[in-house]
Amino acid sequence: MSNPRPEQEALRDGYFLDLVLGSEDVEAFLTDLAAFSSESLSHGPAPVFCGITVLRRKKSATAASSDERARVMDELQSEYDGPCLTAMDKLTSVLVPDLAGEHRWPDYVEAASQQGLGSILSVPLLVEGDTRAALNLYSERTHAFGPDDVERAEVFASHAAKSLRLALKIAQLSDARNDLAAAMQSRTVIDLAVGAIMAQNHCSQEEAFTILRTASSNRNIKLRHLARSIIAAVSSGRVTTHFEE
Numbered sequence: 111m112s113n114p115r116p117e118q119e120a121l122r123d124g125y126f127l128d129l130v131l132g133s134e135d136v137e138a139f140l141t142d143l144a145a146f147s148s149e150s151l152s153h154g155p156a157p158v159f160c161g162i163t164v165l166r167r168k169k170s171a172t173a174a175s176s177d178e179r180a181r182v183m184d185e186l187q188s189e190y191d192g193p194c195l196t197a198m199d200k201l202t203s204v205l206v207p208d209l210a211g212e213h214r215w216p217d218y219v220e221a222a223s224q225q226g227l228g229s230i231l232s233v234p235l236l237v238e239g240d241t242r243a244a245l246n247l248y249s250e251r252t253h254a255f256g257p258d259d260v261e262r263a264e265v266f267a268s269h270a271a272k273s274l275r276l277a278l279k280i281a282q283l284s285d286a287r288n289d290l291a292a293a294m295q296s297r298t299v300i301d302l303a304v305g306a307i308m309a310q311n312h313c314s315q316e317e318a319f320t321i322l323r324t325a326s327s328n329r330n331i332k333l334r335h336l337a338r339s340i341i342a343a344v345s346s347g348r349v350t351t352h353f354e355e
Contacts, residue, residue, distance in 0.1 A: 126273035130280070139277045140164065140174030143270060147245060148176035151263055159248040163187060163194055164274070167240040182225060183248050192218035197232035198242040203260055206230040208252040228252035233263050235271040243274060296334040303337035306344050 129142045140162050148160040160176040161184035171188055175181035187194035192215045193204040206212050207229050212219050222230075228251045235243035245267045247255065255263070300322070307318035322340075326333045 144176040161246040164243040190218035193232040231255040233267040303340040
């Protein structure tokens with residue numbers, strides 16, 4: 111198999127970047143990436159179905175598929191130990207040339223055999239930190255992935271992993287921004303409630319906060335929720351922060 115020319119690699123990287131910039135979130139990016147992977151790695155009369163699985167710390171597993179059959183297969187990958195989890199754990203490609211003759215994951219093979227597939231190839235996507243990901247390729251044909259196909263998929267995966275790292279980094283920054291905005295909103299509501307208590311009781315800020323905290327504890331209500339109810343009682347408008355877009 112001939113290696114891609116530099117201009118082909120540049121076009122591919124540019125398309126990956128377009129996928130990242132054009133997606134609203136990680137889930138949308140993965141769906142577009144799965145479709146692009148299927149289109150790019152299919153050849154001959156039998157198409158390749160593609161699924162992508164991402165496992166992130168403190169988040170539920172994220173999976174995207176190029177079509178319904180790949181979606182079903184990815185659900186099986188998350189339910190049973192199989193080539194996808196093995197590829198992510200060992201950071202190496204895992205090939206199942208003939209599903210009927212596979213004995214490494216009996217529960218997975220039994221469930222997957224009912225989907226009419228012949229062979230599977232799982233390639234790890236090298237991301238960062240505790241995140242793990244894999245590109246899963248499925249074919250109806252047995253022995254659909256020869257050495258050249260495996261190499262081609264691994265080269266493709268190395269480029270896809272770069273765009274996935276970027277998409278995850280953008281999502282992380284977006285989550286941090288949203289968390290900060292929520293924290294600022296809660297802090298604003300609490301400060302306003304403390305001010306209202308100060309005005310009503312003619313007390314200091316420290317004393318007002320103690321009153322609010324004690325009431326929160328006695329009523330078993332979160333501090334911000336109690337503060338919001340106090341503000342709602344003395345104000346008819348929505349509380350905003352100066353940091354909102």
